[in-house]
Amino acid sequence: MEFVIKIGQFLLSLSLLIVLHELGHFIPAKAFKTRVEKFYLFFDVKYSLFKKKIGETVYGIGWLPLGGYVKIAGMIDESMDKEQMAKPPQPWEFRSKPAWQRLIIMLGGVFVNFVLAYLIYVVLSFAYGDTDITLKSMKDGYQIDNPLLNDLGFKTGDKIIALDDVKVKSHRDVIKGLVETEKYTIDRNGEEVTIQLPVDFLGQLTSRKVKGKLFKVRHPFMVGEIKDTMVNKGIDLKEGDVLLSIDGKDLKYYDQFEPRMLTYKNQTVNSVFLRGNDTITRQLKVDSEGFVGIVPMKNPKRFEELGYYDITLKEYTFLESFGGGKDKFVEQVSSYWGQLGKIFNPSTGAYKGVGGFKAIYDVFPSTWNWADFWNLTAFLSIMLGVLNLLPIPALDGGHVMFLLFEMVSGRKPSEKFLENAQLVGFIILLALVLFANGNDIFKAVFN
Known part of the structure; x- marks a missing residue:
């Protein structure tokens, strides 16, 4: 069940981000009367799971979930359609449009990523506010x-x-x-x-x-689930009971629990729990490895009531949420640029932590929580936007780099040069994808 929940969140978030990113290219392309031949979620190598032609555009879902794309006529992109590029330019092609229009089309995907992240943070600020611990x-x-x-x-x-x-x-x-x-x-x-x-x-x-x-924020040992296969099966404890002492010695924090239990292997110890406002005494059995078979749980609100820490909640009005969303957005963009800086600096060793699709899958929680889902989706949207701005041919940032050169110099790079640059960009991207996902495999095997 945990896998289903995690993979469900992963695919929903990824699909949403891909479709909206490509829509960011699609809308300005259509607005400037540029023909869009394909709009795909995932890649359709050899065949598609679904496709339907509406007007001049084929909409579809590919079988390879590594991204998505829009194929814009007259543009040197991942399709590498040299046959089309060899024909005379047509007025409805990308290459026939003014540089400023092509720039807007190329920046559309990143723009949507950033706007989406900002709007998610606005809604989260209004709906949940900001919870923190002093x-x-x-x-x-x-x-x-x-x-x-x-x-x-x-x-x-x-x-x-x-x-x-x-x-x-x-x-x-x-x-x-x-x-x-x-x-x-x-x-x-x-x-x-x-x-x-x-x-x-x-x-x-x-x-x-x-x-x-x-x-880690320190908290007490609070009873969650008692495993039926363990030594304390049937013990009279309830979810939410808080352990106060073992063998007459106070035990304030969960991090003190496991070391203490190792001293009571194969014993039964007198333990005091807090249930509501009352204390109860139970005989806790400890097995040969120091385990009691009780899965702990967390309840921050209850921990605050017991004086372990103070939780602050900053709430936003509808209008204030736009400012709160902006602060979160700027903070995350700045943080991610900082992370990229460390990744591209070999001396930090941060590149060792780069991950691929498994790393993204792993960040989603094993239980479905809409606040967590949207927070992660906003961060991934920022990540997708920032990465696409990198000046690597084959990424949006690479196309933007060449367009800016054209607009400043007045000279348009040759199509042959752009084709070669696109090929180099593909090689770079392939190497990065292999490295990131190879890191995932390495960590899964050796960690």
Whole structure:
């Protein structure tokens, strides 16, 4: 079921982004009376799953889910239709249109990607507001169990004060700075400590086999599901019960639970839980490996009620949501450009973390949540827009680069040059796709 939910979100998001991106090219092309011969979701190598001709355009769905395309007449694109290009230009062809019209057509897809992301952030701001956790309220700091961070000097309980000497006040500030931060200032038991990350931190992080968040908000052990196959089958515990102590010793945080259980292998220990406002005592059995067979759950609102941290909610009116959406959009675009900068800088090792379709699939949660789905779709839309702006022939950015050259110099590159550039661009893109998806395979096999 988890696979169905994740793949469903993945395909829905990808299909939506592809169709809207190509629609961004299609609409201005039609507005400038340029013939569009094909409009496809996914690639139709050899055959199509579906196709129907309406007017002069064939609309279809291909079988290869690596993207989509519109085939615009008289344009040197992925179709490499040399036969058509060898004929005299026709007034309805792309190559016959003024440079400014061709520029608008080429920028249409990226424009739609950015507008879509912005509108999604506007709606999310209005519908959900901004939820955050204040760092000041996290009295015992973060849970930090990533081996690389531990090797660099971070410890569970550290409170983050500043990132690159810029003070931070909320958990969201810390998450936003994960990729670009080089120096952390932390409070450790009242002492200020500075930790400088190595240049290749992102590369080292990717090479480690441990997955999960770097800085985890600490919370108590809350009972979720009790497995029927484990030692505590039938125990009188309910979802939402919070573990307070084991064997007479307080246990405040979940990260303290597993180490404590290892000391009680093959034993039954007296445990105190909080149920509502009352405390209850239960005998908790521990198996030979230190497991109790209870799957924990999270309930941030309940954790706030118990005093573990303070949750802030910033709500937006309809008009304010446009400003909130703009802030999120600008923040994400800036962050993604920063990530690309590190990826293209070999010294950072960030290229090791580049992923393909499996990496995108993995970011979707295993449960369906519309807020998460639209947040991820907005980010992927920005990613698609930014990547398409890269000045690589065969991408929109490559076409734009040549069009800008034409508009500035007054000279149009020859069709032979554009064909060769398109071929080089395909080779570059193929290499990037193979590298990204090869990284996915490597990590799946060796991590």
